[in-house]
Every structure is written in structure tokens, then in C-alpha cells.
Amino acid sequence: MKKYILSDCNLVDVEHGCALLPHRDIYIGGKVIEKIVPHGDAPQGYTVIDASGKFVMPGLINLHVHLFGTGRPSKALGGGKAQQRLLRFVQTAFGKKILGKIVEASAKNQLYSGVTTLRAVGDLFGSDIALKRRIENGKGGAKGLRMFISGMALTAPGGHGAGTFARTASSPEELARMVGEAVSAGADFVKICITGGVMDAKKRGEPGEVKMTEEQVRAVCDRAHALGKKVAAHVQSERGAEIAARCGVDTIEHGAPLSGESLRLLSERNGAQVVTCTPALPNARLPHEATKLNEMAAYNSEVVMRGMIEGARRAMAAGIAVGMGTDSSCPFCTQYNMWREVQWFQKLMDVPVKTALYIATLGNAEILGISDVTGSVREGKSADILLLGKNPLEDLSALRDIDCMFAQGRFIAEPRPKRMPEIERQLDKLTEEL
Ligand SMILES: [Zn+2]
Structure with missing residues (x-):
């Protein structure tokens, strides 16, 4: 592997309050x-990348991803005959190949949007496992991406994801x-779905x-x-959160407010809540014509979002780790918008920009138990590095366009994810209204 120097950069030190360290040279050798x-x-022997006036930070970590979709709203996975046909198809030999290409394109888009580590929390028919092996063998466009995968999620009959990814x-x-x-x-790790969500709620005000x-x-x-693995649970109501805390779940995905007793249990287990603003905000705030949700579902989306935010505030106050992820594949949850999750998290949680940047990198690494490997730019750690033209501490949208990056030492000169302009326009408008 070639050796590189990121020369004369401003380094965002997420280990020390996101302090900006000017005029640094970062030496990268191998991984x-x-x-x-x-x-x-x-x-001699190093390729020098002129980074003067630019900003270096660790690669983003996306803790909640599904790789089987693009995030374009679609009826294909909304139940019914079309869904059944699609799911039968992806289990044929040819369908399997297509699915393999889709999840690889998703992973590449994640990587090229600055995500150097992701956790896939429920994908179809082992496609996540196959992709991870391929990447580890140094193959394909997502080479360098670090993946944690659950395979298919588990739930009870009629539960969230039943018939698709569970x-x-x-x-x-x-x-x-x-x-x-x-x-x-x-x-x-193991992913379970304890509660339903917004789409399958039967009563106004009672999702999850x-x-x-x-x-x-x-x-x-x-x-x-017993097998040494953690459990991540889809939870979108208070009652679901209580069950998760009491029965041994390690990470509550999405989330809802926890009682004092549940917070104590989660804290003892060194558990965490993983917030997903990316699906929550569009569902709650985009017009019905765009989301195709009925009035009750839109109302319940707002209930879920408020519960998730309130839950995360209580968790943070109780010293419990809060992470973030995008729920990519859900409607409006693209495979390249982790930067937007960081921005929306900062605004919706009303935390300092530094806190949001910390959580999206080292904080998420700690939840995964890999903060000794990645999550910050430090001597001896994996070369998971982003170079940005603008200062993310001044404006988080600096994360939207990345000059160049490293993923486990793989240099990517021009990371350009494939974007969907119409969705971007709608999401930009939502951001303006925040
Ligand atoms: Zn999910």
C-alpha cells in the first residue's frame, strides 16, 4: 500500500472536545x-496531499443501516402482491445476484458519503453477510468499509419487518x-423488533x-x-422500551422515554440508545403527498419522533450513551445522508455541534466497542479519515461534500455518492424549516 501525508491540515480532535489543531501533518502507512x-x-516515500486550509476528521460511523433499498419512496416493499413477488425473486439465483449488486451499491454510497464504519441492522437473506465477506476479501467498490451485520432480524409473527427483513x-x-x-x-450481533412502528399503528397517538x-x-x-453477542432492538414506544431494558437488550434503536428503573438497568449493562432522525423528520413533517402517509400515520410519526428525542435526552442526562444512525432504505432515508443525520440530530436534540460530531464518530465507536480501533484520528488507529474543504465546527453541512478520504488505509481521491436530486430538494427544505 502507498504511504501518504495529509499535509498542513486543521485536525478536529474529537477526543478533546473537538478542539481544532492547526498545521498538522498526518502520516498514513498501510492501514x-x-x-x-x-x-x-x-x-521521501510518501505521497503528499496538500491539505492546507482544509479540515481533517475521523470517518463517520452509521449505527443503523439497511442495505436493501435506496431510500426512494416505493410501493415495492409496502406489503401486498408486489412485495411478495419481489421477495420471491430475490431468493432465485438471478435475484440473489441482483440483490448482491444492490447492497454493494448501497455500501459504496455509504462509504463515499464519509461513512467508514456501519452497522447493518436487518437485511435480506444473508446479503449483508455475503457483502461483508466480499469486502474483507478486498473486493468491490465498498472496499475499506468496516461492517457489523445482524443478518435477518428476528421478531414475533406480525412484528415489524415480518415478511421482509425479519x-x-x-x-x-x-x-x-x-x-x-x-x-x-x-x-x-442480533437484531430484534420488539414493537411495531408508525405504519402498523391502529390508534391515533399510540404507535409502537x-x-x-x-x-x-x-x-x-x-x-x-451466551454466545458473546449483543442485542439491538427496534423500539418505538415506552412500553416497548421497558421490556427491552428489563429483558437484557443492549441497544434501543430509535427509542422512547425510559423510566428511572429502566435507565438504571440499561446503564448497568453499559447499554445505549441509537437515535434515527433521518426517518423521523420526513415522516412527521413532509406533506402527505410526498410521504403517502395518512393523517393518523403522520400524527403518530410526530409522536414517535418526540418520544425518541425525549428518551435520548433522559438517557444522556443519566449518563447513558446515545448514538445515531440513518435507517437507510426507509422512505427518504438514502444511503448517503449520514451527514444529514448529524445535522438533524444536532438541531432536534439541541446539543452543541461538537457533541453531534463526537457522537457520529468516537461516541458511535464506543457503542460498537471499537473505540480503540477507530472513531478518532490518532497515532496507531485505523486510517479512517475525511478531508473537508470547510470547517464542520462552523457548519455541519461541510460534511456533505468530502474532498478525499481514507477507509482502513484505502485512499479515495474523489468520493462522490450517487444522489437523488428530487429527494435532496425535499430534505433541504425540511432542514430550512428546522
Ligand atoms: Zn431500521
Whole structure:
């Protein structure tokens, strides 16, 4: 591998309050950061990248991704006959190939938008596992991306994702057996869906209906923990959050306010809440014609969003880690908008820009248990690095366009994700209204 120097940059030091360290040279050799020194003459054997006046920060970490879709609103996975046909197709030999290409394109878009590590929380028929192996073998456009994957999610019959990205079973023993299967197949963690969401709510003001029993959730958590794996749970109501906390879930995905007792349990387990503003805001605030949600679903989206934000505020106040992810593949959740999640998180949570930047990098790395490997630009750590033309501490939209980047030492000269202009226009408008 070639060796590089990012020369004379401003370094955003996420380990120390996002302090800006001017005039630094960052030496990159192989997959790691060799050293960081005050700007000086470059020795021979290095390719010098002039970064004067530019900004260096660690690669983003996206904790909540599905790779099977683009984020363009579509009826194909909205249930019914079209969905059944599509799901039958992707299980044929030819369909499998197409699905492989789709998830790889998604992963490449994530990477080229500055995401150097992602956690895929429920994908179709082992496509995430196959992609991860391919990348680890140095193949394809997403080479360099670090992936954590769950394989198919698990839920009870009728639960969130049932019939698409989740397998279902009723008996706790059967669910525990499926955990074993997923781990044997290569899952890094287990994803379950405890509650429903916005689309399947039956009452106005009551989204996130509980779909899994305590016995079912406990059986999954116990087996996963026995196998040394963590459990991430889709939760969109207070009652669901209580079950998650009580039965052993490690990360509450999306989230809702927790009681004092539940906060204590989650904290003891060193658990976390992973906020997803990317699906929440468009569902709640875009016009019905765009989201195709009925009035009740739009109202419930606002309820879910407020609950998630309130929950995350309480978690942070209780010293519990809060992370972020984009829920890519959901309507309006593209594979290249982690930068937008950081911006929306900052505004909706009303936290300093520095806090949002920290969470999107080192904070998320800590939740994954890999903060010794990545999450900050430091000597000896993996070369997961973004070079930005503008200062992200002044304006987070500086993250939208990346000059160049490194992912586990792979240099990407011009990272340009494939964007969908019409969706961008709608999301930009939402940002203006925040
Ligand atoms: Zn999700």
C-alpha cells in the first residue's frame, strides 16, 4: 500500500472536545495512522496531499443501516402482491445476484458519503453477510468499509419487518435457536423488533405497539449473550422500551422515554440508545403527498419522533450513551445522508455541534466497542479519515461534500455518492424549516 501525508491540515480532535489543531501533518502507512506531527518537510516515500486550509476528521460511523433499498419512496416493499413477488425473486439465483449488486451499491454510497464504519441492522437473506465477506476479501467498490451485520432480524409473527427483513417465530425456544443460526452464519450481533412502528399503528397517538412478549425477548437476549453477542432492538414506544431494558437488550434503536428503573438497568449493562432522525423528520413533517402517509400515520410519526428525542435526552442526562444512525432504505432515508443525520440530530436534540460530531464518530465507536480501533484520528488507529474543504465546527453541512478520504488505509481521491436530486430538494427544505 502507498504511504501518504495529509499535509498542513486543521485536525478536529474529537477526543478533546473537538478542539481544532492547526498545521498538522498526518502520516498514513498501510492501514494505520503512523504519526501526527506539526507541519514540516515531507520525507521521501510518501505521497503528499496538500491539505492546507482544509479540515481533517475521523470517518463517520452509521449505527443503523439497511442495505436493501435506496431510500426512494416505493410501493415495492409496502406489503401486498408486489412485495411478495419481489421477495420471491430475490431468493432465485438471478435475484440473489441482483440483490448482491444492490447492497454493494448501497455500501459504496455509504462509504463515499464519509461513512467508514456501519452497522447493518436487518437485511435480506444473508446479503449483508455475503457483502461483508466480499469486502474483507478486498473486493468491490465498498472496499475499506468496516461492517457489523445482524443478518435477518428476528421478531414475533406480525412484528415489524415480518415478511421482509425479519424472520419470525412464536416460541422462545425457536427464537433462541434462530439466534444460534444467525451467529453461526456470521452475524456480529442480533437484531430484534420488539414493537411495531408508525405504519402498523391502529390508534391515533399510540404507535409502537408491542409485538414481542417478555419471554420471547428474554430468550433472544439470553442466547445472544451466551454466545458473546449483543442485542439491538427496534423500539418505538415506552412500553416497548421497558421490556427491552428489563429483558437484557443492549441497544434501543430509535427509542422512547425510559423510566428511572429502566435507565438504571440499561446503564448497568453499559447499554445505549441509537437515535434515527433521518426517518423521523420526513415522516412527521413532509406533506402527505410526498410521504403517502395518512393523517393518523403522520400524527403518530410526530409522536414517535418526540418520544425518541425525549428518551435520548433522559438517557444522556443519566449518563447513558446515545448514538445515531440513518435507517437507510426507509422512505427518504438514502444511503448517503449520514451527514444529514448529524445535522438533524444536532438541531432536534439541541446539543452543541461538537457533541453531534463526537457522537457520529468516537461516541458511535464506543457503542460498537471499537473505540480503540477507530472513531478518532490518532497515532496507531485505523486510517479512517475525511478531508473537508470547510470547517464542520462552523457548519455541519461541510460534511456533505468530502474532498478525499481514507477507509482502513484505502485512499479515495474523489468520493462522490450517487444522489437523488428530487429527494435532496425535499430534505433541504425540511432542514430550512428546522
Ligand atoms: Zn431500521
